[in-house]
Amino acid sequence: MSALFFAVLSEAKPWLTKLQAKPLAHSGKFRIFQKESHYIIISGTGKLSMALAVSEFSHLLSKEKRNQMKVWNLGIAGANSSELSLGEFFWIHKITDFGSQRDFYPDRILNSQFKKETNLNTFDRPITKERGIDRFLSLTEEELQNINLVDMEGAGFFEAASLYFPLENIALGKVVSDHLEGKFCQTEDIETMMAKVTDDLFEEWISPLPWAHVDEIDSIDWPSVETFIQNLRLTETMRHDLKKSIRYFRLRHPHSQLPFPLESEKINLKTKTDLKNYFDQWREILHV
Structure with missing residues (x-):
């Protein structure tokens, strides 16, 4: 298709x-x-x-x-x-x-x-x-x-x-x-x-997409992501964008461990700008 x-x-x-x-x-x-x-x-x-x-x-x-x-x-x-x-x-x-x-x-x-x-x-x-x-x-x-x-x-x-x-x-x-x-x-x-x-x-x-029938994001990666972001107050749009980036990473690196930003940096997220920068840096890692 x-x-x-x-x-x-x-x-x-x-x-x-x-x-x-x-x-x-x-x-x-x-x-x-x-x-x-x-x-x-x-x-x-x-x-x-x-x-x-x-x-x-x-x-x-x-x-x-x-x-x-x-x-x-x-x-x-x-x-x-x-x-x-x-x-x-x-x-x-x-x-x-x-x-x-x-x-x-x-x-x-x-x-x-x-x-x-x-x-x-x-x-x-x-x-x-x-x-x-x-x-x-x-x-x-x-x-x-x-x-x-x-x-x-x-x-x-x-x-x-x-x-x-x-x-x-x-x-x-x-x-x-x-x-x-x-x-x-x-x-x-x-x-x-x-x-x-x-x-x-x-x-x-x-030609068909090689991953047309493969999507393991929800069952494999997303539960651990949900645990990590539970206190970050991401918007629905940010969650949607994050899932797309994780799918991108998984398709390019099917056997690699999913990268996460540093847990210790969460304490410094005081403003919406801080959160956005933290979120953008995470997505950038996923697209390498």
Whole structure:
């Protein structure tokens, strides 16, 4: 089972052709195509549209199906550096929502034939290095420092998908479409660039998740975690995020002992900020 989200039809077209997917009859807002247990969803541009599309699609599935589904967002992205070649494909290992400055960390694809990874910044408007171009947000070299790729959907996709799907089921990949010259890509160029990676990625996308039927978190790890956190007053969101991080660790290290932060440091947790820092450090250990 797999789901693939695109912003626009030109990104999705090579995949729709390859999959031979047909439109799904449903009462929702977004276009959904299906072939057997594989789905392609087109959201429209922008992180809000993408997040709503993820939510709408998720509500068509049972929790059991969501837990077994591979969920990807693919598409084009502008590159800050000319060293990143047009048509080059990158998996995304860090997403920054430029508006909120929130960071997200997608799972790394370990067995893909595409090996390159980089970071992605999601903006609310198209980005350019040039000045005075209508409909584009102009950024200086200083503002673009440490930014490799930019898009308008990645953060919205990941934040929404992580509410409905296990963290390790979610991945993002981007094809370099431009170098922020302030020009919109032509439809035929987008289709050509996406088609060049479709054949190689297709089998990876439709293959089942190796852990689709394995989840021992509740029975093995969570009881000891519950004992450790019983006096920490974590919010429900924090507990939810912690469980996802523990699952991530267990899948990567099936025979290792689950790491815990220092018990002695609990006495120093006087404020919500102290607790958040303690919690974030624990999750960071789990993602090593």
